[in-house]
Amino acid sequence: MSKALIQSSDPITLIGGGQATAADIAEVLTIAPKLVAVDGGLVTALAAGVTPQAVIGDMDSAPPEALARIPDRHQHRVSEQQTTDFDKALRSVAAPVVVGVGFCGGRLDHQLAAMHTLLAHADRPCILLTPTEAVLIAPPDLSLDMAAGDVVSLFPLVAGAGRSTGLEWPIDGLAFDPATFIGTSNRALGPVSLQIEAAGIVLIVPRRYLSPLVAHFVQGGARWPARG
Template structure:
């Protein structure tokens, strides 16, 4: 089991080196005021006048000037190259929710790798934010108070089945798979209830739904079991 570097009873913001800006960071901090950085994500924290609780990664993308501004005791270098900085950091944070910023957009290969991490760490409650969207691994059961017409996209990274209420096109009886049926561009007709039989489904929602999603995630009593 990977040793935890950061432990918190409250949500934690994890910053990456991808697309992000100070305005988005300040907006999302109301949901997760404690900040941890994955390698180059520390630059965004410093630019916002924040000192991260920890900087975790292989330290190949954080500039020397920024690194010099951080207490060496807060820097945790993980040298293995079998995982991304996002996975290195996520696996070393113990919190009820990790809200990731700077892990969507920029390099497409990194973004795809981060989706892979969400599914392989499906026991972790984590929401990634970028642009006008948020992405999370759908839990076994989730209720969201969404506005009618809100976009609800489902993209499977494994074979998954589920059930729904409150969607324009219900998903009951559909076998989803990354090389088969997918569920993009569905829409809410009002409050939504989603249930899935296995991990592997990415849920993509408008970023405006972040308050409802955070509330629903924190209200849950359990996530997927660790693999």
């Protein structure tokens, strides 16, 4: 595991350079109050009227005038080019959970790369926001007090399996695989519980469940261990 550059006992917000409004940022900061910019996300944050506590990345998208507003000691340059800036940032922070804004929407290759990063660092819980959804690697065990009719999607990045209660189409006994069987557009009948056998299934639920998802990890809920 990479050594954390930033450690926090509270949730951390990462802001990327993709689609994120000032309202998005303001909402997330009420839940994950420590703001860290990911390279060009610094511009997005400053345009929204907030100054990140730090910036991480190779700094190829953060202009000098923006970086001048961040003390040098809070600028963490990671210059290798084998991974994305989101990957650099997620592996460099340690917190109960991270919330990411500005990583979904826009270019599809960027979104696919973000899914890769969620999987590669599944031991560092991270919830990404879209305009309407919250997206994360489903933890080993999760219960959400959902409303009947809410969409619950499960998309495997690797082969996997699990169990559920409260879904219109239970997942017990199903063999998820990105090439043969996926679980998108399921629906909640009411409160939902999931038990997932291994890290690698993306969970997508309505955005209004961000707070209970964050609370799951803050309160010590199940999470994936670091890879050996």
